Every structure is written in C-alpha cells, then in structure tokens.
Amino acid sequence: xxxxxxxxxxxxxxxxxxxxxxxxLLEQKEELANRVGAGLDLVGILVRDxxxxxxxxxPQELFTTDAESLILGADVVxxxxxxxxxxxxxxxxxxxxxxxVVTANKALLAAxxxxxxxxxxxxxxQLNYEAAVAGAIPIVRPLRDSLAGDQVNRILGIVNxxxxxxxxxxxxAGDTLEEALAVATELGYAEADPTADIGGYDxxxxxxxxxxxxxxxxxxxxxxxxxxxxxxxxxxxxxARKAGYVVKLLAICERLVDEExxxxxxxxxxxxxxxxxxxxxxxxxxxxAVFVEAEAAGSLMFYGAGAGGVETxxxxxxxxxxxxxxxVAGGPGFxxxxxxxxxxxxxxxxxxxxxxxxxxxxxxxxxxxxxxxxADHHVSxxxxxxxxxxxxxxxxxxxxxxxxxxxVIGTHEATEAALAATVNDLAANPVVTQVASVLRVxxx
Amino acid sequence: xxxxxxxxxxxxxxxxxxxxxxxxLLEQKEELANRVGAGLDLVGILVRDxxxxxxxxxPQELFTTDAESLILGADVVxxxxxxxxxxxxxxxxxxxxxxxVVTANKALLAAxxxxxxxxxxxxxxQLNYEAAVAGAIPIVRPLRDSLAGDQVNRILGIVNxxxxxxxxxxxxAGDTLEEALAVATELGYAEADPTADIGGYDxxxxxxxxxxxxxxxxxxxxxxxxxxxxxxxxxxxxxARKAGYVVKLLAICERLVDEExxxxxxxxxxxxxxxxxxxxxxxxxxxxAVFVEAEAAGSLMFYGAGAGGVETxxxxxxxxxxxxxxxVAGGPGFxxxxxxxxxxxxxxxxxxxxxxxxxxxxxxxxxxxxxxxxADHHVSxxxxxxxxxxxxxxxxxxxxxxxxxxxVIGTHEATEAALAATVNDLAANPVVTQVASVLRVxxx
Numbered sequence: 001x002x003x004x005x006x007x008x009x010x011x012x013x014x015x016x017x018x019x020x021x022x023x024x025l026l027e028q029k030e031e032l033a034n035r036v037g038a039g040l041d042l043v044g045i046l047v048r049d050x051x052x053x054x055x056x057x058x059p060q061e062l063f064t065t066d067a068e069s070l071i072l073g074a075d076v077v078x079x080x081x082x083x084x085x086x087x088x089x090x091x092x093x094x095x096x097x098x099x100x101v102v103t104a105n106k107a108l109l110a111a112x113x114x115x116x117x118x119x120x121x122x123x124x125x126q127l128n129y130e131a132a133v134a135g136a137i138p139i140v141r142p143l144r145d146s147l148a149g150d151q152v153n154r155i156l157g158i159v160n161x162x163x164x165x166x167x168x169x170x171x172x173a174g175d176t177l178e179e180a181l182a183v184a185t186e187l188g189y190a191e192a193d194p195t196a197d198i199g200g201y202d203x204x205x206x207x208x209x210x211x212x213x214x215x216x217x218x219x220x221x222x223x224x225x226x227x228x229x230x231x232x233x234x235x236x237x238x239x240a241r242k243a244g245y246v247v248k249l250l251a252i253c254e255r256l257v258d259e260e261x262x263x264x265x266x267x268x269x270x271x272x273x274x275x276x277x278x279x280x281x282x283x284x285x286x287x288x289a290v291f292v293e294a295e296a297a298g299s300l301m302f303y304g305a306g307a308g309g310v311e312t313x314x315x316x317x318x319x320x321x322x323x324x325x326x327x328v329a330g331g332p333g334f335x336x337x338x339x340x341x342x343x344x345x346x347x348x349x350x351x352x353x354x355x356x357x358x359x360x361x362x363x364x365x366x367x368x369x370x371x372x373x374x375a376d377h378h379v380s381x382x383x384x385x386x387x388x389x390x391x392x393x394x395x396x397x398x399x400x401x402x403x404x405x406x407x408v409i410g411t412h413e414a415t416e417a418a419l420a421a422t423v424n425d426l427a428a429n430p431v432v433t434q435v436a437s438v439l440r441v442x443x444x
Numbered sequence: 445x446x447x448x449x450x451x452x453x454x455x456x457x458x459x460x461x462x463x464x465x466x467x468x469l470l471e472q473k474e475e476l477a478n479r480v481g482a483g484l485d486l487v488g489i490l491v492r493d494x495x496x497x498x499x500x501x502x503p504q505e506l507f508t509t510d511a512e513s514l515i516l517g518a519d520v521v522x523x524x525x526x527x528x529x530x531x532x533x534x535x536x537x538x539x540x541x542x543x544x545v546v547t548a549n550k551a552l553l554a555a556x557x558x559x560x561x562x563x564x565x566x567x568x569x570q571l572n573y574e575a576a577v578a579g580a581i582p583i584v585r586p587l588r589d590s591l592a593g594d595q596v597n598r599i600l601g602i603v604n605x606x607x608x609x610x611x612x613x614x615x616x617a618g619d620t621l622e623e624a625l626a627v628a629t630e631l632g633y634a635e636a637d638p639t640a641d642i643g644g645y646d647x648x649x650x651x652x653x654x655x656x657x658x659x660x661x662x663x664x665x666x667x668x669x670x671x672x673x674x675x676x677x678x679x680x681x682x683x684a685r686k687a688g689y690v691v692k693l694l695a696i697c698e699r700l701v702d703e704e705x706x707x708x709x710x711x712x713x714x715x716x717x718x719x720x721x722x723x724x725x726x727x728x729x730x731x732x733a734v735f736v737e738a739e740a741a742g743s744l745m746f747y748g749a750g751a752g753g754v755e756t757x758x759x760x761x762x763x764x765x766x767x768x769x770x771x772v773a774g775g776p777g778f779x780x781x782x783x784x785x786x787x788x789x790x791x792x793x794x795x796x797x798x799x800x801x802x803x804x805x806x807x808x809x810x811x812x813x814x815x816x817x818x819a820d821h822h823v824s825x826x827x828x829x830x831x832x833x834x835x836x837x838x839x840x841x842x843x844x845x846x847x848x849x850x851x852v853i854g855t856h857e858a859t860e861a862a863l864a865a866t867v868n869d870l871a872a873n874p875v876v877t878q879v880a881s882v883l884r885v886x887x888x
Contacts, residue, residue: 024593024740035592035660130590136741138582138590146574146582148479148769149468149761156887216479217786225791236881239801239852250886256789259859264787266794270884273799278887279747282726291887296468296758297580300748303723304741314740317593325592342661343708345700347669350710355717357683408683415703437680440714442694443600443722443735 006039013080016309104131128319161286450483457524460753548575572763605730827854
C-alpha cells in the first residue's frame with residue numbers, strides 16, 4: 001500500500017462546534033488516519049483571543065489569530081466562524097491557495113453559495129457542507145449523491161430545532177409561545193436573541209440550500225418566502241389537535257408548474273398543520289427531520305438531532321474524512337476501510353433484555369422457585385406479571401381442573417448464554433408447564 | 445468548461461430493477477448528462493434470452509447474451525443479475541478491465557465483499573452498492589461518508605420489507621403468520637418461495653454489509669446470528685401490544701466489549717419487541733428503516749421504501765451519477781450541478797390547502813355568504829364545521845347577547861394569491877366578526 005503524507009488541517013473558529021471538532025481530531029487521530037489512509041494533522045485554530053477561556057481542554061500552542069498564515073499553510077480548511085465576513089474571504093483564500101474546504105456556514109452558503117462553488121469548481125477544489133443543514137443528519141450527501149439519478153419533487157423539512165421544541169411544548173404541555181420559549185431558553189435550545197430561529201430566518205437559509213441542491217438550480221435566499229412562528233396561538237394548536245393535526249414550522253422546497261405552464265420551483269418557510277399520521281408529526285423536541293419525495297425513490301425521511309456542538313462536529317468530520325480520502329488512491333473502498341479487524345462475537349456474548357412468558361402451576365412458592373432459576377444464572381428481573389390462565393372451554397368435564405397461571409417476566413440486560421441456560425432450566429422445572437414465549441426486547 | 449467524452453454504461457440483467465434503470469437512463473439522458481458533465485450512453489443489456497417478453501419497452505438492439513464483449517467495452521458496469529455466479533466473475537472482469545462498477549447484489553457482497561473491494565482498490569476502480577441495503581434509502585453513503593469521522597455504536601434496522609409487512613399485518617389486523625403471508629404474496633410483497641425473507645436470510649446478508657461498513661471491519665455472513673419470523677405467534681404480538689411494544693424483525697449491529705474486556709462487534713437478526721414510542725415502531729407495511737446510534741451524531745434514522753424495481757433503480761442511478769462525476773473535474777459542486785436554471789416562483793403561485801377559522805354572526809344565510817366569498821376566488825371547500833362560541837363569562841350582564849358562531853373551513857388546493865384575496869374579502873365582510881386563524885395544511 002502506498003503511504004501518503006499527512007494532510008495539514010486548519011480550523012477557523014474555536015466555538016462550541018470548533019472545540020468539538022478539534023477534540024475529536026486529536027482524540028481519534030489514529031482511527032481517522034486508518035480510515036483516510038493518511039494522517040490528519042490539526043495545525044492551528046483561528047480564534048479572536050488566544051487567551052480566552054475554553055470549554056474544551058486543547059493544546060494552547062494550536063491557537064492563533066493569524067488567519068492568513070494558517071490558511072495558506074493548510075491542505076484542508078474547516079470554516080466554523082459563521083456569518084458572511086470574514087468567513088467568505090477566508091474560504092476564497094483557502095480555495096485559491098489550492099486547499100479543500102469544509103464549512104457549516106448556512107448563512108454564507110445561502111447568500112454566496114454560487115460564488116463559492118464556482119471558485120471551487122474553477123480550481124478543482126472540494127467544498128463540503130453537510131453540517132450546514134440539519135446538523136448531524138446526513139441530508140446534503142444523500143441529495144447530492146444518492147438521489148443524483150432521481151428527480152426530487154418535494155422536500156418538507158423540520159430544520160430548526162428551537163422552533164420545533166417550542167411548537168412541541170405548546171402541543172404536548174399546552175404552553176403559550178412565551179412560556180415555551182422561556183423553557184427553550186432555560187434549557188439552552190434558544191439563544192438570548194431568538195429572532196433568527198422563531199422568525200424563520202434560520203430555516204429560510206436552509207430551505208435555500210436544500211432547494212438549490214435538490215433541484216440543481218440557484219435559489220437565492222431573497223426568493224424564499226418566510227413566516228416565523230411568532231403568531232402561532234395555543235388556540236390554533238388546540239384546534240389542529242382536535243382535527244387530528246399538529247403544527248410544525250416547515251421548510252418546503254417544491255417542483256411546480258405555474259398557471260401558465262412554466263416549470264419552476266418554490267422554497268418557503270411557514271408554520272403548517274401536518275396530519276398526526278405523517279412521519280414528521282412524530283418529530284419531537286429539538287429534533288430535525290427532512291422528508292423527501294422523489295420520482296423513483298418514493299418517500300424518504302432523514303431524522304436526527306438538528307444541532308449541538310458535538311452532533312454538528314460529527315457532520316464536519318464526515319466531510320473532512322470524505323474529502324481527505326479523495327487525496328489518497330482507491331477512495332473509500334470496503335477493503336481499504338476494513339482496517340479495524342475487530343472480532344465478531346458469538347451470539348452467546350451479546351447482552352439484551354428479554355420477555356419470557358411461562359405457564360406454571362398455580363401453587364404457593366412457584367414464584368420463588370422461578371425467581372431462583374433466574375437468579376442462579378445471574379439474570380435479574382425487571383418485571384413480573386401473573387395472570388390466571390382461563391380454563392379452556394370443553395376441557396373441564398372429567399379431569400380435575402389443575403389450575404395454571406401465566407407469568408410474564410421481563411429481565412434486565414443479560415447475556416444470550418445466561419438466558420439460554422435459564423430457559424433450559426425453566427423448561428425442565430416441574431412447576432413449569434410450558435415456556436410459552438421468549439422474545440428479546442430492543443430499543444429501550 | 446472542459447468537455448468530456450461520453451461514458452459507456454453496460455447493464456447486466458434486465459429484470460425488474462434492470463428494466464427501470466434502462467428506462468430512466470434513456471428517458472433522463474439529457475438531464476443526467478447535465479448533472480454528470482458528460483453523457484451516459486447505455487451500450488447494452490445482458491439478458492439470458494434477447495427475445496423474452498419485457499415489462500418495459502426498450503430498444504431491442506440493446507439486448508445481448510454476450511457478457512464478455514459487453515463488459516470489456518464499458519466504462520461502467522451495472523450488475524443486477526443477483527446471486528453469486530456469474531455475478532462475481534463478471535464484476536471481477538469489469539474491475540480488471542478498468543471499469544467502475546455499481547451493484548445491488550447483497551448476497552454477493554455479504555459472501556465475497558472483501559475480495560471484490562480488494563480487487564477494486566488494487567486498480568483504483570470504484571465499486572458502489574447503495575442499492576444492496578434498504579433499496580432506495582441512502583444508508584451505505586451516510587455510513588461510509590457522512591459518519592466517516594464518527595464512531596457508530598449500534599444499528600437497529602428494519603431491512604426486510606416482506607417480514608415487516610407480515611408483522612405489521614399481524615399487529616394491525618390480527619392476522620396469523622400464514623394469513624399475513626398469503627396477503628403479502630397476493631400483493632407481490634412476498635416471493636413464491638418466501639424462505640429468504642421470512643427465514644431472515646435476506647436480513648442477515650444486509651446485517652453483514654451494514655456491520656462491515658459501520659465498524660470498518662470484516663463481518664462474514666457466517667458470523668451473523670439469524671432467527672426468522674416463522675415462530676412468531678399472534679399471542680406474542682398481542683401480549684407485546686398490551687405491554688406497549690410491537691414485534692419487528694431487526695438487523696442489529698453492535699459495538700461491544702465482552703466479559704473478558706475484549707472490544708468486538710456483533711451482527712444478528714431476530715424478531716424483537718420494540719417500544720411503541722421508538723421511531724422504528726412507526727415503520728409500517730413493507731417500508732424499511734435504519735436507526736443508527738453514533739458517538740457524536742447521536743441517534744439518526746433513515747426511512748423509506750425498502751424494495752421495488754423503480755425505488756431500487758433510484759439508488760443504482762445515484763451510484764452511477766456519483767461515480768461518473770468523479771470522471772470529470774470538479775466533482776459534484778454547487779455551481780457545476782446548478783445547470784437547471786429554473787425560475788423560483790413567488791409565494792403567490794404556490795398551491796396548498798388551508799384551514800381558516802372565522803368568527804361570524806350566528807344568523808341565517810351566513811354560511812351561504814361565506815361560501816360565496818370562497819367561490820368568488822375559485823377556492824373550493826373540503827370541509828366546513830360550525831360550533832357556537834360560548835358566551836364569555838362576565839360579559840353578558842347588560843348588553844344584549846349578540847350570538848356568534850365559529851366556522852372552521854378546510855379548503856382544497858388553492859393558490860396563495862387566491863387564498864390571500866379570499867381572506868381579505870372575508871375580513872371586510874360584515875357577517876365576519878374576526879378571521880381568527882389561517883393555517884396552511886401540508887403533508888396530506
């Protein structure tokens with residue numbers, strides 16, 4: 001295998017996302033090098049003040065205020081400053097110096113996307129931005145690559161966690177908008193000035209990016225119709241609930257034909273009623289989800305945490321590893337990335353929870369007997385429910401009715417081996433008439 | 445912009461997926477060329493019998509039985525034959541001749557993935573396989589690229605549509621397994637021999653692929669523990685329902701530490717109880733969903749149609765366009781793919797449904813007046829509900845009680861412009877006390 005020189009990675013911005021990106025780059029250095037086929041060396045972090053207090057402990061010598069030296073000395077530049085300037089100039093400087101770029105800057109992409117992508121195309125640089133929409137949820141890459149051979153007809157997105165949290169509180173807890181916003185602020189889901197979120201401005205930026213990507217056309221931010229949630233009332237939410245709907249702030253991107261028969265697109269953001277049966281209705285709290293309707297693929301949904309420093313850092317690192325792999329031959333092959341060489345454990349070592357249904361003799365002491373069988377194998381019980389088995393009609397005429405009971409037992413986590421041994425012993429135990437059912441319990 | 449020569453695309457297999465891929469390649473020729481930056485020429489379709497009847501009308505001259513000539517003359521080979529041989533030999537022939545490959549063959553990847561990926565890495569060929577797992581749902585690319593900088597800890601997947609359809613019928617309609625299977629067969633969700641599906645073999649192949657990808661390690665099919673759904677009883681489903689669970693056939697990939705402290709992974713397939721509140725519980729019918737828990741990204745879910753010819757064709761074409769783009773400089777940039785140049789329509793041209801709440805005088809003829817305002821603007825009504833507005837406590841002492849009523853009106857699709865004009869007229873109409881609420885209705 002060819003050895004590649006390490007790639008020099010510059011980080012612009014040391015805020016909540018930047019600090020997590022730096023931490024993961026340092027902590028996962030070896031693992032990431034294996035995945036890429038070349039090392040990723042974090043060479044510096046651009047900050048306003050090198051002596052400011054940090055929430056994450058990082059080597060002091062990484063911090064710098066010298067943007068130009070940092071950018072011009074890097075193979076890859078990760079822009080996490082946000083805002084239009086100097087982010088735009090820094091990205092153009094990076095591209096023009098031959099570096100690849102990763103950015104999470106939705107405001108910049110919505111305002112200056114075409115300029116930046118043209119600059120990147122011109123020199124053959126890569127510009128990745130998965131983190132700019134819906135945080136850690138992979139939506140940019142699926143739209144750009146996975147659906148590249150399909151026709152997207154519509155996107156309905158819950159792309160702002162703050163407003164979804166607020167509307168969900170209003171729906172679930174009956175809060176007013178003000179009460180729900182206060183809770184969101186207290187829990188850190190809303191910023192001190194919540195205008196960008198509750199006014200729908202943040203969602204509109206994401207709608208512009210999604211529509212541009214989905215429809216292979218330029219959708220300027222100014223053409224995105226926008227209403228926030230500030231006028232949503234508890235009465236509207238209540239009346240929607242009664243009718244079987246829930247109110248969500250949606251970013252909608254749609255392929256349309258207008259009244260004159262012209263093909264075109266629409267991008268818009270507003271609060272709307274969504275049927276409770278729609279997958280988007282089940283998106284609670286500060287989560288995000290993007291529902292995509294494509295000509296061939298049908299309906300798809302992508303769901304996850306929409307924001308947060310470490311979640312967004314995951315998307316940034318995915319972009320970084322993807323573009324770094326293109327620096328090395330072979331790309332992200334199965335064999336190339338199959339470096340971990342981990343043992344695959346037998347089912348016996350796996351732990352999960354179980355629901356065991358037993359038919360047992362209805363006699364004193366039976367429960368204690370059963371419980372001790374579980375205890376013998378160190379399987380601890382989370383729940384025991386006993387119900388009388390109804391006498392079978394037509395079976396009670398001659399034989400004396402031997403009364404049985406049904407026991408439903410839920411276990412805590414146990415290994416498959418321990419559970420199998422327990423079930424064996426239960427089946428052999430004279431108080432057990434039948435092991436009626438053994439099912440594993442997942443997702444709890 | 446540099447002009448690239450067209451890419452020669454060979455299709456192996458003319459079945460339900462292959463026919464849809466061919467159709468889309470021909471119908472979308474110009475659009476796909478724009479997205480790639482070079483034309484994609486379908487040069488032939490390998491079939492067993494060139495004169496067999498086809499479900500999709502395709503040019504007869506494309507069909508051939510000469511595998512070698514077709515493969516050796518292609519830049520990209522799409523393998524949709526299925527099974528181990530001759531699919532494996534054909535893919536190796538393609539790779540060794542310098543072609544890139546797209547395959548949807550899960551059985552082959554689960555059995556011979558490492559060999560194929562090593563061969564591709566060796567010559568620097570691309571081997572894409574998004575369609576091999578969960579049909580049109582983008583899951584391979586998110587795991588391989590988007591989460592490439594993260595650590596996946598667990599995957600819970602509903603990756604077999606047939607068994608999900610059967611278990612869903614048993615849960616929702618109270619069918620037995622046999623009854624549900626009969627319905628699935630009738631509707632085309634189950635094959636004549638359903639063993640691969642209901643025995644969990646299909647899901648086990650997908651689990652092997654997902655685990656290999658997620659954990660960057662080789663997970664042989666033989667090491668995947670497998671139980672099908674054949675022993676799931678209506679009693680288990682009923683008892684799960686009572687306890688707040690639903691039974692799903694899950695493919696589970698998990699990062700584990702065993703009792704001796706060794707790190708390793710597990711891949712397994714079995715029916716399990718899932719809490720009704722879990723996002724996977726809401727996956728109905730023949731749909732698929734993959735729930736991923738990652739260290740930094742948190743919980744993500746990918747949802748959509750799991751199979752079907754045209755859905756799977758979407759994933760195949762996405763793979764094709766992605767790899768074809770790597771033949772041309774610049775890759776899938778924003779500007780490069782922004783070729784469509786579609787108009788972005790103003791909100792006035794957008795059509796959607798509306799829920800309008802009005803407070804009106806409770807007098808004879810009011811409903812007719814209101815209805816005619818909507819009719820004047822060609823907005824047709826889907827639903828009208830009238831309820832008396834309760835008299836406000838403490839307001840009824842002196843003034844004569846002027847009785848008002850609340851009207852909730854649901855419209856059919858109308859343009860924003862027509863709705864806005866309607867609302868204006870309603871507000872000005874003397875019988876309307878107040879336009880209490882106007883909300884759009886989406887996702888119906």
